Amino acid sequence: MRKKASSGKQNNRTQNGYLADRRTLILADYIIQNGATVRCAAKEFSISKSTVHKDVTSRLKELSPSKFELVARVLEQNKAERHLRGGEATKEKYLSQNNKTEKEKKICRTSV
Numbered sequence: 001m002r003k004k005a006s007s008g009k010q011n012n013r014t015q016n017g018y019l020a021d022r023r024t025l026i027l028a029d030y031i032i033q034n035g036a037t038v039r040c041a042a043k044e045f046s047i048s049k050s051t052v053h054k055d056v057t058s059r060l061k062e063l064s065p066s067k068f069e070l071v072a073r074v075l076e077q078n079k080a081e082r083h084l085r086g087g088e089a090t091k092e093k094y095l096s097q098n099n100k101t102e103k104e105k106k107i108c109r110t111s112v
Contacts, residue, residue, distance in 0.1 A: 021063055023047075024055040028067045031056060037078045 023045075031041055038056070042049045056075070060068045 020055070020059065024059045024063055025067070027052055027055050028060050028064065028071050031074050032067065032070045035074055035077070038075070 027041055027045065030036055030044065034040070036044070038049050038052045041056075042052045045052075056068075056071050060071060
C-alpha cells in the first residue's frame with residue numbers, strides 16, 4: 001500500500017512552534033539583560049505587545065521555568081515603576097511643547 005502524502009500543514013505547525021519557542025527564549029534573554037518592558041521588547045523585535053506578553057508569560061513558563069522567574073521579576077519591577085515613567089513622559093511632552101512655543105515667539109520677535 002502507498003503511504004498518504006503528508007500535508008504541509010503539519011510541517012508548518014511544527015516549524016512555527018519551533019520558531020515561536022526560539023523567539024520566546026530570545027525575548028526572555030533580551031528582557032532579562034536589558035530590564036526591558038514588554039513595549040520596548042515588542043518595538044525592538046518588530047512584533048506586537050500581545051505576542052511578547054504571550055511568549056514571556058505562558059510559553060516561557062513551559063520552556064524554561066528559571067528564565068520565567070527572572071522575566072517575571074523584571075516585569076513586576078517595570079509594573080511597579082510604570083507610574084514614574086508615565087510622569088516622566090508627560091513632563092517631557094510638556095517641556096518640548098513649551099520649548100517649541102518659546103522658539104516660535106523668538107522667531108516672531110526677530111522678524112518684526
